Amino acid sequence: MGSDRQVTRIGVLALQGDVSEHVLALQRAAVAATMEVEVVEVRKPGQIENCQALALPGGESTTIRRQLDNSGLAEELKAAAHSGKPILATCAGLVLVSKEIEGAGRVKPLGLMDIKVGRNAFGPQKESFEADLAVKGLDSPYRAVFIRAPAIVGVGGNVEVLARVGGAVVAARQKNLLALAFHPELTEDSRIHQIFLKMLEA
Numbered sequence: 001m002g003s004d005r006q007v008t009r010i011g012v013l014a015l016q017g018d019v020s021e022h023v024l025a026l027q028r029a030a031v032a033a034t035m036e037v038e039v040v041e042v043r044k045p046g047q048i049e050n051c052q053a054l055a056l057p058g059g060e061s062t063t064i065r066r067q068l069d070n071s072g073l074a075e076e077l078k079a080a081a082h083s084g085k086p087i088l089a090t091c092a093g094l095v096l097v098s099k100e101i102e103g104a105g106r107v108k109p110l111g112l113m114d115i116k117v118g119r120n121a122f123g124p125q126k127e128s129f130e131a132d133l134a135v136k137g138l139d140s141p142y143r144a145v146f147i148r149a150p151a152i153v154g155v156g157g158n159v160e161v162l163a164r165v166g167g168a169v170v171a172a173r174q175k176n177l178l179a180l181a182f183h184p185e186l187t188e189d190s191r192i193h194q195i196f197l198k199m200l201e202a
Ligand code: GLN
Pocket: 057, 058, 059, 060, 061, 062, 090, 091, 092, 093, 095, 119, 120, 147, 148, 149, 150
């Protein structure tokens, strides 16, 4: 009704995982970036189409993949990625958008990003840890939380590496896809989510 405010709608895939944390983090980042953003939880076919960007949370990639197939959302997600909508894929989300997963695994990747991923790459002795990352585009270290984290073990030529822990790539971008092995939704620092919001301007 008569409102010409430009509100950007961002979806958070809400099949499993830390959904509410992403919703809050995106809302916080939007305030910091002085953007009007509406964040919606995506569960049903037809919703992705109405979002300008999408976040895939951490959780259990096997479960999320199964539910993507059962809900009919897998094809819509692929279409959104191919149409150029910004997609933030964190942890289990990163596993899902990859082209290849190391070793014989139970997860069938969606094949959206030209990366090869190792699941639980930091081993059981390092189930969860924090690290100060030098992230390309940020002018001071970013304290990142890793939980049973995957790592990117191979990247294609069109993938830009944004951060590493030791030799492992833990943040990367390929055009409209931003993939992170860690959990930016679990810390107060909203700079990573702001990088994602900036991708909406491109
Ligand atoms: N290791 C998990 C997986 O492969 C991801 C862990 C997480 O999202 N925190 O699904």
